[in-house]
Amino acid sequence: MKPIWIKHAGQLVTMASDHQSARTKEAMSELGIIEDGSVWLEDGIIVKTGTTLELEHIYTERAAEAEVVNAAGKLITPGLVDPHTHVVYGGTREHEFEKRLEGVSYMEIMNAGGGIHATTRMTREATEEELYNQTKKRLDSFLQHGVTTIESKSGYGLNLETELKQLNVAKKLNETHAIDLVTTFMGAHAVPMEFKGREDDYVAYVIEEMIPKVASENLARFIDVFCEKNVFTPEQSERILGAGKAYGLIPKIHADEIEPYKGAELAAKVGAISAEHLLKSSDEGIQAMAESGVIACLLPATALYLREEAAQGRKMIDAGVPVAISTDCNPGSSPTTSMPLVMNLACISMRLTPAEALTAATINAAYAMGVEKFAGSIEPGKKADIVMWNVPNYQMLQYAFGVNHVKKVWKSGIQVV
Ligand code: NIG
Numbered sequence: 187m188k189p190i191w192i193k194h195a196g197q198l199v200t201m202a203s204d205h206q207s208a209r210t211k212e213a214m215s216e217l218g219i220i221e222d223g224s225v226w227l228e229d230g231i232i233v234k235t236g237t238t239l240e241l242e243h244i245y246t247e248r249a250a251e252a253e254v255v256n257a258a259g260k261l262i263t264p265g266l267v268d269p270h271t272h273v274v275y276g277g278t279r280e281h282e283f284e285k286r287l288e289g290v291s292y293m294e295i296m297n298a299g300g301g302i303h304a305t306t307r308m309t310r311e312a313t314e315e316e317l318y319n320q321t322k323k324r325l326d327s328f329l330q331h332g333v334t335t336i337e338s339k340s341g342y343g344l345n346l347e348t349e350l351k352q353l354n355v356a357k358k359l360n361e362t363h364a365i366d367l368v369t370t371f372m373g374a375h376a377v378p379m380e381f382k383g384r385e386d387d388y389v390a391y392v393i394e395e396m397i398p399k400v401a402s403e404n405l406a407r408f409i410d411v412f413c414e415k416n417v418f419t420p421e422q423s424e425r426i427l428g429a430g431k432a433y434g435l436i437p438k439i440h441a442d443e444i445e446p447y448k449g450a451e452l453a454a455k456v457g458a459i460s461a462e463h464l465l466k467s468s469d470e471g472i473q474a475m476a477e478s479g480v481i482a483c484l485l486p487a488t489a490l491y492l493r494e495e496a497a498q499g500r501k502m503i504d505a506g507v508p509v510a511i512s513t514d515c516n517p518g519s520s521p522t523t524s525m526p527l528v529m530n531l532a533c534i535s536m537r538l539t540p541a542e543a544l545t546a547a548t549i550n551a552a553y554a555m556g557v558e559k560f561a562g563s564i565e566p567g568k569k570a571d572i573v574m575w576n577v578p579n580y581q582m583l584q585y586a587f588g589v590n591h592v593k594k595v596w597k598s599g600i601q602v603v
């Protein structure tokens with residue numbers, strides 16, 4: 187494998203810093219920019235960054251053995267990281283999109299057996315191979331949008347067999363596809379239809395049968411629960427996350443998405459690595475997250491798609507909460523793979539600055555899924571996950587919105603786009 191030498195980046199956004207945790211406040215604007223930047227990649231790893239002039243002093247003699255890429259003034263950033271997806275699913279739900287536009291609510295559709303239940307039926311029916319192939323297309327699309335690492339949740343099985351099928355598909359895709367996937371067990375994504383009226387029995391099934399099996403097969407790193415009115419109560423959510431923790435799974439939580447439900451407070455209480463959505467979180471909840479260092483994983487594309495007010499991203503950053511952003515890629519509330527669009531929306535609908543949005547989509551996202559040691563920044567020793575954009579600076583990436591500016595993508599030092 188030839189070394190790759192990228193030269194003359196208009197801006198090389200490294201995200202390098204001395205911070206040892208997800209970035210808050212001012213640190214979210216420190217992008218570690220090198221003008222006329224250059225980076226040397228070898229064996230799939232980042233070896234050296236600096237100005238083009240600096241790297242010419244070191245590497246000119248080895249230029250002949252390398253593939254030299256002239257970025258010609260274009261922006262170079264780390265590969266984007268998406269810390270919250272439901273990417274492994276069967277079928278689609280475009281008819282529900284129409285229904286919602288006619289005025290039926292997301293929860294009404296779900297309570298009538300559509301929504302998550304519809305996808306659960308289609309995911310149960312799909313063979314592992316079908317699920318693999320459908321998901322692979324979405325991963326290809328993620329790469330086209332500059333995303334090189336994603337989190338992937340189960341939660342469309344809602345029975346042991348199908349939850350395992352989903353997690354196994356993610357595992358196989360991680361092994362065979364360029365994108366890195368880190369898995370989350372989300373058996374508590376909904377109470378399946380067959381347990382209607384017996385919610386606590388389903389909670390017991392998740393705790394006693396699903397979690398031990400998922401943990402013993404080492405199929406997930408995180409555990410997540412949809413803590414929402416008419417789905418799982420804060421008390422049930424706490425029990426499920428506690429049981430996961432006892433098996434070594436790290437808690438995440440879908441919190442305060444549709445209704446205020448003290449989900450942010452619960453995230454702080456259980457020491458979740460991140461809390462997701464947070465559209466309706468209280469000021470107390472935001473404060474609790476800031477104090478306990480819970481990363482707010484905000485999903486502005488979901489808010490837009492549900493035609494809801496976005497989360498209070500600006501307020502959270504100002505309160506000292508580390509913020510990450512994500513597509514939430516799923517067939518109901520956010521059928522998108524575009525992290526560039528999510529960055530745009532983070533600026534437009536949550537008033538993040540362009541620099542904060544980039545931090546939220548790279549290094550903070552990496553922290554939210556526990557991959558900060560090898561992703562989220564262009565620093566020596568990390569994976570050579572790099573994006574070249576058709577724009578000269580990072581502001582332009584957020585300014586010219588709704589456009590996919592990706593020019594080239596390298597994943598672990600291999601050009602994949
Ligand atoms: O993050 N809120 C729960 N889960 C997903 C949506 C799942 C679906 O509609 O299929 C979300 O919004």
Ligand code: FE
Nearest residue numbers: 270272440514
């Ligand atoms: Fe989600």
